[in-house]
Amino acid sequence: YFEIHQIIHLKRYRFFDIGTNHYYYDDYANEYSINEVAERSYIPALSTLIEMAKNSGGAFKVALSISGVALEQLEIHAPAVIDLLHQLNDTGCCEFLAEPYSHGLSSLANEDCFKEEVKRQSAKKKQMFGKHVRYKGRKPRWSTQQMQKEEFTGQREVTERRIAGN
Numbered sequence: 166y167f168e169i170h171q172i173i174h175l176k177r178y179r180f181f182d183i184g185t186n187h188y189y190y191d192d193y194a195n196e197y198s199i200n201e202v203a204e205r206s207y208i209p210a211l212s213t214l215i216e217m218a219k220n221s222g223g224a225f226k227v228a229l230s231i232s233g234v235a236l237e238q239l240e241i242h243a244p245a246v247i248d249l250l251h252q253l254n255d256t257g258c259c260e261f262l263a264e265p266y267s268h269g270l271s272s273l274a275n276e277d278c279f280k281e282e283v284k285r286q287s288a289k290k291k292q293m294f295g296k297h298v299r300y301k302g303r304k305p306r307w308s309t310q311q312m313q314k315e316e317f318t319g320q321r322e323v324t325e326r327r328i329a330g331n
């Protein structure tokens with residue numbers, strides 16, 4: 166299981182910016198942080214996973230959980246990681262997992278929001294990698310966020326019924 170997520174940094178927004186400046190993102194911090202983590206973590210790890218997949222004769226498998234927010238930032242600032250994800254996908258040894266698009270907590274309180282976030286993220290992965298996210302008929306693998314949702318709302322039975330198609 167390999168998870169990729171990157172937060173979106175917000176810039177300092179002062180009282181005097183209210184009503185005059187409606188751009189809230191810190192583009193410099195976003196670019197710097199995604200490039201730093203790509204160089205130190207994602208590129209070496211994905212290169213290793215690709216090598217392991219190629220050397221295993223198909224025996225090695227990996228599950229990838231990548232938030233939609235991370236995919237957006239990687240497309241803009243670190244396309245080398247996207248290329249490595251395509252290479253890993255081409256080995257046939259990886260599976261993309263479903264999770265909420267933003268990897269945020271907003272979907273914990275609202276099941277419709279949760280479903281929409283997962284659908285949005287699944288569509289993004291289908292568009293980028295040509296694979297449907299697989300989760301039907303299995304226990305949900307929506308990283309720790311799904312477990313938190315279940316603990317927060319007591320929805321484990323509902324989630325398992327939904328996944329099983331009931």
